[in-house]
Amino acid sequence: MNSKRKILLQAKVLFAQQGFDGVSIRSLAKAVNLSPAALYHHFPDKKTLYLETVQCAFAEQEHVFSKVWCSEGTARQKLIEFIECFTELMFADPAFHRLMQRELLIADNERMQLLAEDVFKEQFVELMNIIRQLAPRLDAHLAAVSVLGLVCQQLEMQPLLKCLPDWRLQHEQPQSLAKHINDILLNGI
Amino acid sequence: MNSKRKILLQAKVLFAQQGFDGVSIRSLAKAVNLSPAALYHHFPDKKTLYLETVQCAFAEQEHVFSKVWCSEGTARQKLIEFIECFTELMFADPAFHRLMQRELLIADNERMQLLAEDVFKEQFVELMNIIRQLAPRLDAHLAAVSVLGLVCQQLEMQPLLKCLPDWRLQHEQPQSLAKHINDILLNGI
DNA sequence: GTCTATATGGCGATAGAC
DNA sequence: GTCTATCGCCATATAGAC
Numbered sequence: 001m002n003s004k005r006k007i008l009l010q011a012k013v014l015f016a017q018q019g020f021d022g023v024s025i026r027s028l029a030k031a032v033n034l035s036p037a038a039l040y041h042h043f044p045d046k047k048t049l050y051l052e053t054v055q056c057a058f059a060e061q062e063h064v065f066s067k068v069w070c071s072e073g074t075a076r077q078k079l080i081e082f083i084e085c086f087t088e089l090m091f092a093d094p095a096f097h098r099l100m101q102r103e104l105l106i107a108d109n110e111r112m113q114l115l116a117e118d119v120f121k122e123q124f125v126e127l128m129n130i131i132r133q134l135a136p137r138l139d140a141h142l143a144a145v146s147v148l149g150l151v152c153q154q155l156e157m158q159p160l161l162k163c164l165p166d167w168r169l170q171h172e173q174p175q176s177l178a179k180h181i182n183d184i185l186l187n188g189i
Numbered sequence: 190m191n192s193k194r195k196i197l198l199q200a201k202v203l204f205a206q207q208g209f210d211g212v213s214i215r216s217l218a219k220a221v222n223l224s225p226a227a228l229y230h231h232f233p234d235k236k237t238l239y240l241e242t243v244q245c246a247f248a249e250q251e252h253v254f255s256k257v258w259c260s261e262g263t264a265r266q267k268l269i270e271f272i273e274c275f276t277e278l279m280f281a282d283p284a285f286h287r288l289m290q291r292e293l294l295i296a297d298n299e300r301m302q303l304l305a306e307d308v309f310k311e312q313f314v315e316l317m318n319i320i321r322q323l324a325p326r327l328d329a330h331l332a333a334v335s336v337l338g339l340v341c342q343q344l345e346m347q348p349l350l351k352c353l354p355d356w357r358l359q360h361e362q363p364q365s366l367a368k369h370i371n372d373i374l375l376n377g378i
Numbered sequence: 379g380t381c382t383a384t385a386t387g388g389c390g391a392t393a394g395a396c
Numbered sequence: 397g398t399c400t401a402t403c404g405c406c407a408t409a410t411a412g413a414c
Contacts, residue, residue, distance in 0.1 A: 003397075019294075021210030025390060037392080038398050046390065079378070101294060105208075105287065107348035116352030124353050135378045141355040142369045143378065145346060146339050153338025154331070159296035163305035164313050166330040180331045188377035189268070189324045189332065192379075213407065226410080227380050235408065 004042045006032050011053040016098035020050050020106075054111075057099050058119045064089060069126045075133040076186070079147075082127065083185070084178040087151050091174040097155055150181045193231045195221050200242040205287035209239050209295075243300075246288050247308045253278060258315045264322040268336075269371050271316065276340050276367040286344055339370045 010032050014023045025046055029036040043049040068081045090097050103111065127147065128140040135143065154161075154177055161167050170176050199221050203212045214235055218225040232238040257271050279286050292300065316336065317329040324332065343350075343366055350356050359365045 019208060019210065021208065024388075026388080034397095035399055036390085037400080040391065041397060098294065101290065101345070104345055104348060105290060109348075112348050113352045116349055120349065121353060128355065131378060138373065138378065139357075139360075139369060141350070141353070141357070142343070142360060142366070143373060145343055145350060146370070146373055148346070149338045149342025150335050153342055154334055156290070156293055157334060157337070159293060159298075159301050160305055160309065161330070161334060163302045164310060164330070166317065168328075168330070171328075171331060177331070180328060181335070184327065184332060184335055185373075185378050189320060189327065189374050214409085215407075223379095224381055225408085226382080229409065230379060 003032075003034065003038070007034075007039060007042060007049075008053055008056045011049060012057045012099065013095050015050060015053055016095035016102070019102055020046075025049075051111075054099060054103060057096055058115065061089070061093075061096060062119055065123050065126070075130045079130050079134065079185075080182050082130070083147065083151065083181055084175070086148070087174045087178040087181070090151060090155055091172075094155070097152070101156065147181075147185065150185065151177070192221075192223065192227070196223075196228060196231060196238075197242050197245045200238060201246045201288065202284050204239060204242055205284035205291070208291055209235075214238075240300075243288060243292060246285055247304060250278070250282075250285060251308055254312050254315070264319045265375070268319050268323065268374075271319070272336065272340065272370055272374070273364070273367045275337070276363045276370070279340060279344055280361075280363040283344070286341070290345065336370075336374065339374065340366070 007028070011023070011028055014028055014031065025036045025039055029039055039049065043052065065082065065085060068078060068085050071078060071081060073081065103115065124144055127144045131138060131140045131143045131147075154171070158172060161171065196217070200212070200217055203217055203220065214225045214228055218228055228238065232241065254271065254274060257267060257274050260267060260270060262270065292304065313333060316333045320327060320329045320332045320336075343360070347361065350360065
């Protein structure tokens with residue numbers, strides 16, 4: 001395989017796990033069986049390597065939901081489908097989700113604008129449109145974030161939840177989780 | 190003020206902002222007007238300093254919600270009150286929330302168990318009890334996390350949300366947010 | 379309890395051979 | 397395109413004076 005691609009894929013995993021400062025060029029080089037110097041042939045410096053890693057990881061996710069938005073169902077069916085699809089995606093690629101969390105903690109303004117424009121905007125607008133159809137009384141922006149929050153928080157808190165009462169293995173299965181979220185969203189508490 | 194306490198309070202802010210690897214003993218020392226060596230009088234090493242910082246930050250939050258659980262209202266009123274209280278708390282102390290996010294990313298098993306037992310368990314059980322009264326059909330554990338997720342995700346995604354369509358300043362006001370979350374939780378979409 | 383000075387090591391990055 | 401060797405810097409941590 002292309003060395004540059006191999007580096008980017010490994011970097012995604014390591015940066016997601018340990019963050020920018022936690023990953024050294026040396027450790028990344030060892031993980032892909034190259035010398036540290038070899039990495040500098042493909043990237044001018046560590047920061048650029050990191051940014052390309054993030055860009056590469058997010059580019060993979062750009063058009064995942066097109067099939068949901070184009071489906072023939074009602075708005076309600078589309079929302080249910082989106083939640084199932086989004087939950088599956090987040091659980092299938094934890095490195096992506098962790099990278100996202102770290103980017104949000106860094107919150108670099110320029111990068112946030114790029115992420116918003118290139119990766120999230122289109123999907124977010126579609127989600128808001130569905131919500132507007134289903135619940136015109138709600139602020140669509142707030143409600144869209146609520147939908148995402150219901151999915152993401154279950155993932156983020158997983159390590160803690162295992163240590164709290166009434167936790168079940170089932171809680172980490174995306175289908176079971178999607179079902180719960182759909183229930184709570186459509187019927188309330 | 191006590192030097193050790195001054196160090197811990199400043200460390201909370203810096204570690205929350207930049208993470209364990211992002212904060213050097215030197216930079217922390219400069220921020221509290223001490224030499225790096227002075228910090229080693231109060232803490233044996235950097236890792237211990239970090240752990241004490243986290244422990245100190247979380248200890249402050251232990252009994253914040255007791256007034257909610259002891260109030261005289263119905264289960265529904267208590268839930269509304271909890272959401273308002275929790276939202277206010279998270280927005281009032283962003284350093285605490287960021288530290289929590291970073292701890293979840295590290296996900297050290299021993300520390301998760303301590304956090305669960307000492308800080309979150311009691312509140313989490315109370316929240317589950319309220320939910321069981323309101324909606325026996327739901328898995329109380331999943332539903333409790335959903336409530337927390339609705340609040341936390343709005344905070345975590347803030348830097349990105351500003352760059353997405355239909356964002357309003359109002360979305361960052363805790364009261365306005367709590368109102369939305371209560372609406373969506375009690376009535377659904 | 380705080381300082382100055384310093385030991386020791388890992389870091390990002392570069393030079394130059396192959 | 398990859399290597400070995402290395403530079404210069406900043407990190408954690410310690411020694412010992414005050």
